[in-house]
Amino acid sequence: MGSENAMFERDGEIHIGLTYMTGTLVKMGQRIAAACFGGDRLGWLPYALLWTGLALGACAGAAIYPLLGLHALWIAAGVSAILAIITLAVRRETRAA
Numbered sequence: 001m002g003s004e005n006a007m008f009e010r011d012g013e014i015h016i017g018l019t020y021m022t023g024t025l026v027k028m029g030q031r032i033a034a035a036c037f038g039g040d041r042l043g044w045l046p047y048a049l050l051w052t053g054l055a056l057g058a059c060a061g062a063a064i065y066p067l068l069g070l071h072a073l074w075i076a077a078g079v080s081a082i083l084a085i086i087t088l089a090v091r092r093e094t095r096a097a
Contacts, residue, residue, distance in 0.1 A: 024051045 024047050031044035057076070064072040 021051070021054055024054065 028044050028047035028051060031040070031047060035041050035044060061072060061076065064075065068075075
């Protein structure tokens with residue numbers, strides 16, 4: 001999956017993410033390899049969580065689409081709006097502290 005992204009690797013990092021899903025998977029693989037050779041043991045975990053979220057979102061969308069059609073996009077938009085508001089609130093609280 002990541003061969004396309006590996007073409008644009010420079011200094012061990014992908015500097016052009018061609019696809020978000022495979023880019024995340026490649027980053028996770030790079031961090032796992034680094035952990036095997038003495039790097040940060042949990043450096044791969046954020047990428048694994050992100051990839052899991054992407055995969056679960058795709059599965060949830062595929063399951064809901066037959067029931068709601070394109071109206072299912074409103075669920076994704078609503079969840080995104082709620083998460084954006086929470087993120088803003090946390091950032092403001094962090095700056096104030």
